[in-house]
Amino acid sequence: MATSDVFNHNVPAESDFGYAQAIRSGELIHVSGQLSLDEAGDFLHPDDFAAQLGLTYANFDKILSHYGATRAQIVSQTLYVVNLRQNAGAVAAGNLAYFGDHRPVSTVVGVTELTFPGQVVEISCVIDTRLPA
Template structure:
């Protein structure tokens, strides 16, 4: 039996909600919804979708670095966006900037609210380690 490779940011929400940020299962890495929190676990800035996207992608990069993989190995992503109609172009622009020429499968869902007050974005993904970095 092999041990699981897990990653946590070390924020209180992980223990409070009982989850891990990412888990490697064979050649796949399943990444929980990444949020816009800082190194101290503080969430913010409230409602600022562009700033939250930037922080969320920083947190996603930390997960990828733990497993030694890159953005080019992300095969699918799901984005949960508050007020999607108003924020769609900002999300699309940030997504293109994050991935460059790589284009994973993507599902974008408009939601009325997310876990934390002021939270505007959450991004989960699946990574295939067999793909070239």
Template sequence: MATIDVFHYGVPAESDFGYAQAIRSGELIHVSGQLSLDETGEFRHADDFTAQLGQTHANLDRVLAHYGATRNQVVSQTLYVVDLRRNAAATAEGNLAYFGDHRPASTVLGVTELTFPGQVVEISAVVDMRLPA
């Protein structure tokens, strides 16, 4: 039987929306959409794509660290980007900076809006712990 490990930051949005930041089932970790929340659960950097992407990646790193995983074990990601045409280059630049030589499967979706006013990016991911760190 697979071991299940659920990870929460302990921020109000988790109980308000009824979700976990991530859940590990066996060797796979499914990471919920990460966004620009600070340690207290407050949304930060409204309408600043670059700052939000940096905070979002930092939050993804926080989830990975909980499981002892690294960016090299991310096998797929989905990015939701408001005003994708305007933010496409910054999306690509941030993705390359975050992953370096690692290339996970990626889907980028242009969306009209996200949960918080001024939120312009959200990233979900799947991590495979069988891959080398």
């Protein structure tokens, strides 16, 4: 696969764990779990659900921009949430704020922990570039 089909944020975790942030397969773009990492790959906002969710979706926007795609082309997302019952309202509010009137399919999974101490959310998605932007 050509390197232009792969997107990375160029953070250490990509080489440390051996994965791509996103990869194009035909008209679909598969996006790895995004979280609240900054440009240097540092995890930000431990235990702050709203701040983590905002930065996570901002990282989605970088991927969308790279591929010339929009939020309206996200067809599915999977959210992994620590303390799901406690954070369910914030999940819903963040989702509505990010997607507006667009409605991708969505699965929310409650988990006991994620990679970083204080990490409370991680989101992966699939983008279909055949859809209208």
